[in-house]
Amino acid sequence: xxxxxxxxxxxxxxxxxxxxxxxxxxxxxxxxxxxxxxxxxxxxxxxxxxxxxxxxxxxxxxxxxxxxxxxxxxxxxxxxxxxxxxxxxxxxxxxxxxxxxxxxxxxxxxxxxxxxxxxxxxxxxxxxxxxxxxxxxxxxxxxxxxxxxxxxxxxxxxxxxxxxxxxxxxxxxxxxxxxxxxxxxxxxxxxxxxxxxxxxxxxxxxxxxxxxxxxxxxxxxxxxxxxxxxxxxxxxxxxxxxxxxxxxxxxxxxxxxxxxxxxxxxxxxxxxxxxxxxxxxxxxxxxxxxxxxxxxxxxxxxxxxxxxxxxxxxxxxxxxxxxxxxxxxxxxxxxxxxxxxxxxxxxxxxxxxxxxxxxxxxxxxxxxxxxxxxxxxxxxxxxxxxxxxxxxxxxxxxxxxxxxxxxxxxxxxxxxxxxxxxxxxxxxxxxxxxxxxxxxxxxxxxxxxxxxxxxxxxxxxxxxxxxxxxxxxxxxxxxxxxxxxxxxxxxxxxxxxxxxxxxxxxxxxxxxxxxxxxxxxxxxxxxxxxxxxxxxxxxxxxxxxxxxxxxxxxxxxxxxxxxxxxxxxxxxxxxxxxxxxxxxxxxxxxxxxxxxxxxxxxxxx
Amino acid sequence: xxxxxxxxxxxxxxxxxxxxxxxxxxxxxxxxxxxxxxxxxxxxxxxxxxxxxxxxxxxxxxxxxxxxxxxxxxxxxxxxxxxxxxxxxxxxxxxxxxxxxxxxxxxxxxxxxxxxxxxxxxxxxxxxxxxxxxxxxxxxxxxxxxxxxxxxxxxxxxxxxxxxxxxxxxxxxxxxxxxxxxxxxxxxxxxxxx
Numbered sequence: 001x002x003x004x005x006x007x008x009x010x011x012x013x014x015x016x017x018x019x020x021x022x023x024x025x026x027x028x029x030x031x032x033x034x035x036x037x038x039x040x041x042x043x044x045x046x047x048x049x050x051x052x053x054x055x056x057x058x059x060x061x062x063x064x065x066x067x068x069x070x071x072x073x074x075x076x077x078x079x080x081x082x083x084x085x086x087x088x089x090x091x092x093x094x095x096x097x098x099x100x101x102x103x104x105x106x107x108x109x110x111x112x113x114x115x116x117x118x119x120x121x122x123x124x125x126x127x128x129x130x131x132x133x134x135x136x137x138x139x140x141x142x143x144x145x146x147x148x149x150x151x152x153x154x155x156x157x158x159x160x161x162x163x164x165x166x167x168x169x170x171x172x173x174x175x176x177x178x179x180x181x182x183x184x185x186x187x188x189x190x191x192x193x194x195x196x197x198x199x200x201x202x203x204x205x206x207x208x209x210x211x212x213x214x215x216x217x218x219x220x221x222x223x224x225x226x227x228x229x230x231x232x233x234x235x236x237x238x239x240x241x242x243x244x245x246x247x248x249x250x251x252x253x254x255x256x257x258x259x260x261x262x263x264x265x266x267x268x269x270x271x272x273x274x275x276x277x278x279x280x281x282x283x284x285x286x287x288x289x290x291x292x293x294x295x296x297x298x299x300x301x302x303x304x305x306x307x308x309x310x311x312x313x314x315x316x317x318x319x320x321x322x323x324x325x326x327x328x329x330x331x332x333x334x335x336x337x338x339x340x341x342x343x344x345x346x347x348x349x350x351x352x353x354x355x356x357x358x359x360x361x362x363x364x365x366x367x368x369x370x371x372x373x374x375x376x377x378x379x380x381x382x383x384x385x386x387x388x389x390x391x392x393x394x395x396x397x398x399x400x401x402x403x404x405x406x407x408x409x410x411x412x413x414x415x416x417x418x419x420x421x422x423x424x425x426x427x428x429x430x431x432x433x434x435x436x437x438x439x440x441x442x443x444x445x446x447x448x449x450x451x452x453x454x455x456x457x458x459x460x461x462x463x464x465x466x467x468x469x470x471x472x473x474x475x476x477x478x479x480x481x482x483x484x485x486x487x488x489x490x491x492x493x494x495x496x497x498x499x500x501x502x503x504x505x506x507x508x509x510x511x512x513x514x515x516x517x518x519x520x521x522x523x524x525x526x527x528x529x530x531x532x533x534x535x536x537x538x539x540x541x542x543x544x545x546x547x548x549x550x551x552x553x554x555x556x557x558x559x560x561x562x563x564x565x566x567x568x569x570x571x572x573x574x575x576x577x578x579x580x581x582x583x584x585x586x587x588x589x590x591x592x593x594x595x596x597x598x599x600x601x602x603x604x605x
Numbered sequence: 606x607x608x609x610x611x612x613x614x615x616x617x618x619x620x621x622x623x624x625x626x627x628x629x630x631x632x633x634x635x636x637x638x639x640x641x642x643x644x645x646x647x648x649x650x651x652x653x654x655x656x657x658x659x660x661x662x663x664x665x666x667x668x669x670x671x672x673x674x675x676x677x678x679x680x681x682x683x684x685x686x687x688x689x690x691x692x693x694x695x696x697x698x699x700x701x702x703x704x705x706x707x708x709x710x711x712x713x714x715x716x717x718x719x720x721x722x723x724x725x726x727x728x729x730x731x732x733x734x735x736x737x738x739x740x741x742x743x744x745x746x747x748x749x750x751x752x753x754x755x756x757x758x759x760x761x762x763x764x765x766x767x768x769x770x771x772x773x774x775x776x777x778x779x780x781x782x783x784x785x786x787x788x789x790x791x792x793x794x795x796x797x798x799x
Binding site: 024062063066074077078080587 | 734769
């Protein structure tokens with residue numbers, strides 16, 4: 001018979017490949033009759049294959065000879081293992097005695113952190129977190145908190161029950177505003193979560209944490225890493241001028257809180273008087289000591305804080321962007337060194353936006369002026385600007401981001417333009433940013449994302465590398481003579497969000513392997529969708545195999561920390577109240593817990 | 606065996622499981638990770654995880670494969686963690702390509718060409734070979750332990766055998782060239798003595 005086409009060379013290869021696959025399988029398990037017959041026939045007609053097959057059999061025998069050298073495990077292995085199991089059982093029993101399903105932690109299963117007594121935690125934790133508070137709608141009529149100073153116990157209910165996952169993430173904290181206007185800070189330690197793919201297990205009561213009372217509802221709380229100060233940001237989102245107030249954190253021995261188990265936990269109480277807000281004329285920034293019993297004082301007054309307020313990792317610096325409350329100019333970058341009476345403006349272009357800390361340097365973005373646009377300092381331009389749908393003037397601008405060292409004043413622009421609000425993971429491997437333009441309109445809130453994408457990229461400069469340019473907030477010399485080392489995106493961006501983005505927040509965990517991506521709903525900047533992205537550092541890419549949180553409804557202001565992501569679910573969705581939700585993980589095992597539903601919740605970080 | 610369970614039952618079960626299988630689990634983890642102390646720690650982890658996950662074991666007769674599945678995940682987690690530590694720059698430039706002192710020490714401890722060849726093949730393939738040939742897992746058990754389909758497990762194993770073949774050949778070549786160098790050295794020394 002003549003074939004209608006020439007026999008291709010790789011037909012042989014395909015047959016040989018099939019033979020290899022079959023004899024490999026035959027070493028594992030019996031082949032079916034047809035396969036066996038084909039293999040025998042193939043081997044009979046292929047001397048080379050027979051040799052290769054024999055070589056494979058010889059390799060196998062060589063491999064199996066390793067069985068003769070069975071390694072001896074340590075003699076105390078069972079003692080260690082049984083002790084670890086015993087501890088698990090004991091902890092579980094304790095959890096049950098407290099009315100919780102506190103699944104125990106294994107010996108080496110307990111990751112790095114050492115658990116602290118709740119009393120210590122209640123005081124220290126508050127100083128370690130930032131409260132993102134503009135999120136929760138305030139409705140005093142529905143607040144459900146007891147009076148200020150009373151004890152609170154965080155009740156965390158795992159979603160599912162049969163196979164809880166023991167975890168030991170960073171503690172979680174949040175605020176709840178009561179009917180009397182008192183804001184209460186609640187902390188909780190999460191010991192177990194339930195695998196997210198399971199559902200329907202009975203809610204479990206888990207008591208943890210204690211409370212801290214605040215006398216006023218702030219928009220943000222930033223705790224210093226040294227645990228001795230609390231930064232209270234207020235007024236940025238309201239019609240009244242805002243402030244940034246420093247409040248000393250008292251020693252946690254002021255007020256006892258009784259836990260369900262009967263133990264007494266000291267609960268520090270901080271009162272932030274509402275009279276401290278707006279004490280100076282709009283537009284001014286300066287020290288305004290507030291005579292309060294807790295010794296609070298203002299480091300910025302009459303302002304609107306723009307974006308996040310964050311401490312550096314070493315706790316020596318605080319950074320934020322702020323603009324005069326009347327919107328007469330755009331924002332500048334402010335830093336506070338913890339000892340000066342007021343925060344210091346380190347830019348004067350009125351167009352700089354704080355983004356994040358990168359080691360002990362700051363990542364910030366600015367909007368260079370464009371032709372035809374009025375400068376904040378020179379007044380209106382005669383050129384008619386483009387307008388938006390409402391007829392308001394708009395300008396598409398191309399942001400520049402830079403690294404700023406608050407200790408030296410040195411600044412280096414990132415090599416790429418159209419990089420907006422970059423965030424670099426704490427290990428200096430990945431970065432996220434808005435890759436595109438910004439549309440600038442009039443007024444205090446006239447900024448929006450233009451054409452572009454929210455992306456994940458590589459970060460070029462090593463973490464902590466010295467920045468090259470000494471000129472504050474300026475680009476490299478045009479002739480390249482004093483060009484700084486190239487820093488910024490590595491040029492292989494991955495789009496994080498498909499579709500339009502109006503506002504976003506991205507946060508890496510301390511290991512740089514987990515990335516929280518929150519994207520605001522169109523038309524509502526306080527509610528959005530949250531996703532957790534697992535990063536493969538070896539490949540420099542997203543690990544698509546692990547999708548522990550793909551699209552969760554969440555209020556703005558999520559909190560990412562070691563071993564967990566926390567957020568508040570929006571109220572009113574599916575007829576439910578808000579709850580604080582936590583996704584925690586140990587290695588690649590993920591699970592969730594949530595509080596009982598409540599009102600006026602805002603996550604702390 | 607789903608739903609509620611008491612810790613005494615789980616404890617007794619894991620104790621029996623440990624008595625029967627701890628040696629092979631330790632050997633498996635040692636061959637995967639080539640670090641005795643670490644293998645012991647991870648063996649402990651695997652049994653504690655088994656205790657915690659007791660409710661997920663559906664049939665007692667599957668306990669061995671289920672235990673290997675847990676050990677496999679523990680091993681991969683550790684390997685992944687090591688990779689994180691040994692990350693390369695995003696730009697693809699390979700910095701720090703020199704082997705660590707720990708790695709050199711481990712390699713020196715590998716006695717024969719087979720173990721060196723095993724160390725050269727991809728972890729996943731080495732895993733499949735060890736589980737199938739040294740720990741006698743069936744095709745279905747191998748698939749369950751590796752968290753892949755039966756077909757995929759067989760395919761991985763086939764690639765593993767090919768990789769091992771190539772790695773052994775490379776080891777033999779290296780041995781031959783070492784011997785040749787040694788022969789030359791002896792010959793030169795002999796000439797010098799004459």
